[in-house]
Amino acid sequence: MSTAVDRFNQGGIVSASAPVTQTAAVEQARAVAEVAAAVQVAQQCPRDIRRAWADMEEACSRLGLAERAFYKVPNRGQGPSVHLARELLRIWGNGDAGVHELSRDDSRGMSEVRAFAWDQQTNVRQSRTFQVPHVRMVGKDRKPLTDTTDVYLLNQNIGARAVRECIFAILPADFTAQAQEICRTTLERGDGKPLVDRVAEMVAWAKQELGVTVLMVEARLGRKRGLWTAADLADLKVLFGSIKRRETTVEDEFPPERVTAAEITGQPATAEVPGGAE
Incomplete structure (x- = not known):
């Protein structure tokens, strides 16, 4: 039956095949003693x-x-x-x-x-x-x-x-x-303020800190601001937090809408005639 120290060493802290200097041997002995002490204290408490x-x-x-x-x-x-x-x-x-x-x-x-x-x-x-x-x-x-x-x-x-x-x-x-479930509920509930006030605060913060506008968020959610839910706010808090920590970017999460040539020129797109012109 393996001891606590044996199992910890199997995790890769001590390698029997590596050349061991005097300093390394002292460090290994100290590490083994710390492991044994930590396990003993944890089991006693x-x-x-x-x-x-x-x-x-x-x-x-x-x-x-x-x-x-x-x-x-x-x-x-x-x-x-x-x-x-x-x-x-x-x-x-x-x-x-x-x-x-x-x-x-x-x-x-x-x-x-x-x-x-x-x-x-x-x-x-x-x-x-x-x-x-x-x-x-x-x-x-x-x-x-x-x-x-x-x-x-x-x-x-x-x-x-x-x-x-x-x-x-x-x-x-x-x-x-x-x-995770409680954290999600906490995000949806917020700090007890009415949903409309929390939406207003988030919109103002996103515009000032990240340059994200209401139109950008509406395009992402597919709903107008007045139809946002508490769950939407929870998702946006996670997203804005990741942008703030530089784990993602505004450009990746809110790509600009594609504009067609017809929208630029104001001319309707012409349909192709099957088989081409005679």
């Missing part, structure tokens, strides 16, 4: 599940968390955010998660990164190891990154997405599903 559920419901009922609970990004879909994942892990208790940069090769323009989440009480661990090219998409082009700070931030940002997956893998599915 087990989480209060009822309290965790109550704390989750209270936290997700706050508008501040609900507004950061979801993301929407082109080509990557939408869903619960890393902010919600970290908060739920904190509430659940006896857990840890993070991102480790394992190696960086500036000559190849590549980093190796590991993201992990660990339930210290049950010693259940999820990890993802992946390579991150040192490039950033600018429009449709790849821009190489050479600045150390830019590379670090890139690794952390991409690692955060993997951390989110790892955290949700170790948390109970019904716990996270209930949290």
Whole structure:
């Protein structure tokens, strides 16, 4: 039967095949001791599940968390955010998660990164190891990154997405599903103001902060402003939050309407005669 330390080492923290220097051996011994201590403390002070559920419901009922609970990004879909994942892990208790940069090769323009989440009480661990090219998409082009700070931030940002997956893998599915449902309800309810006032505030904020007009939103929703629902406002809050965090752009989410030649010239389009003119 494997011990807690053995199972943690199998996650990739200690590699028996790698050459071990004296400094590395000391660090490995320290890491093993920390793992054993964390598991022992967590098992001696087990989480209060009822309290965790109550704390989750209270936290997700706050508008501040609900507004950061979801993301929407082109080509990557939408869903619960890393902010919600970290908060739920904190509430659940006896857990840890993070991102480790394992190696960086500036000559190849590549980093190796590991993201992990660990339930210290049950010693259940999820990890993802992946390579991150040192490039950033600018429009449709790849821009190489050479600045150390830019590379670090890139690794952390991409690692955060993997951390989110790892955290949700170790948390109970019904716990996270209930949290998302409460956050969605909180977004729809808002801060208790009438819907018409919340629409007015959002429209003013979107125009000032993002340059998004009422006409742009109406075109996206397919409905006039007076017909927007609380669910529409919740979706827009998620979208505007992602734009604010630069996860997507106004141009991608609100593409300009296509204008035909007939609309420009004011002349009706001529229909083609089957078979051509005789």
